[in-house]
Amino acid sequence: MPEASLLPVIAVIGPTASGKTALAIELARRLGAAGRAAEIVNADSMLVYRGMDIGTAKPTAEERAAVRHHLVDVWDIHRTATVADFQRLARAAIADCRDRGVVPLLVGGSSLYIRAILDEFEFPGTDPAVRFRLEAEADHSGLAELYARLLAADPAAAAGIEPNNARRVIRALEVIELTGHYTSTLPEHRYAVADVVQIGLSLERDVLDERIAARVERMWADGFVDEVRRLEAQGLRQGRTACRALGYRQVLDFLAGTIDEATAKETTITRTRRFARKQLGWFRRDDRIVWVDATRPTAELAGALLAGPLRGLEAGRPEGRR
Known part of the structure; x- marks a missing residue:
């Protein structure tokens, strides 16, 4: 077994439904068959929530039994998640895997979450009192008023944030109040985690669409509306992060009677x-x-990766990494 410091982090990234x-499960299975244990570290901000299964395409119980998954079903839906929280937890999971001689497979997530986990990425501080006040103002006066305030304080920051994204509007105002400025520009590409291989899944737009x-149709067929109805009874609307997940927000609007079900599905x-x-x-x-x-078959693609970018992983570190 090579030293833990030589074990790579394999990041499997790409758009939703790619x-x-x-692929990550197939890679882990093949590595395990070759005598090299591998585990999956989730980098999707919504898979952390218990009960949000259908709408997040959460790995099944069988998949999680076959390959150990970290950072899945760790929080209840009331918890407000931050990128900084995810960075801390994911890096700890990666370090734990390596300490045990296990290859970590980082899977999913937006570019922001992947970059925060893998790259040199520091976050401005936070002040719970300021955050609570801004959230209360949003509830009382409406998000539009806070967005107008952000637009006046920092037009460039406001231009990079959607007006209906309450979490980001409030965070930007908090950072401006605490530091005097806000930037949404990601830092340079410089790894903070050693020995990283990033595998990106690419496909044509029409195929992705x-x-x-098809995924959304399957969600509805699998009982997505009932899942959201059940989570609503558990307080989903009060979860400031969870309730804004794609699909969940739209079904909540349907359940509130502001849109019909067909519109909820199409908007999703x-x-x-x-x-x-x-x-x-x-x-x-x-x-x-x-x-x-x-679009290549999963087994074929996994084999090609282990013979190419991940070549030599069974016996040592992959060749040709940047």
Whole structure:
């Protein structure tokens, strides 16, 4: 067994519905068969919530029994999650895997979460009192008023934040109040975690759009509306992070009677497609990522990776890493 410091972190990234989970599980299975244990470290901000299963395409019980998953079902839906929380927990899980001689497979997430985990990435401080006051103001006066305040204080920051994204609007105002300025620009591409291989799943837009539509149809068929109804009874609307997840927000609007079910489904498809394109756009700016064809059969793709970018992993460290 090589030293823990020589074990790579394999990041499997790509847009929603590109097949990241299936590929990571197949890689872990093949590595395990070759005598090299591997475990999955979740980097999707919504898989951490217990009960949010169908709408997040959470790995099944069988998949999680076959390969150990970290940072799945660790918080209740009332918990407000931050990128800083995720950075701390994911880095600790990666270090734990390496200490035990296990290859960590970091899977999922937006570019922000992947970058925060893998790269040199520091966060401005936070002040619970300031945050609570701003949240109360948003509840009392409306988010539009807070966004107007952000626009006046820092037009560039406001331009990079959607007006209906309460979490980011409030965070930007908090940072401005605490530090005097806010930036949404990601830092340079410089790893804070040693020995990283990033595998990006790429596919044409029309194929991605079809996959997303099929996934949402499957969510509805699997009982997504009932899942949201059950979570609503448990307080989903009060969870400031969980209630804004794609699909969940739309079904909550349907349950509140502000839109019909067909609109909830179609809006979920449209916004998921938009989010997936943003994901790809951000990831494409990182020239450290090795891009592969996501339409290849999973077993074939895993074999090609172990014979290519991950060559030599069974016996030692992969060759040719940046």
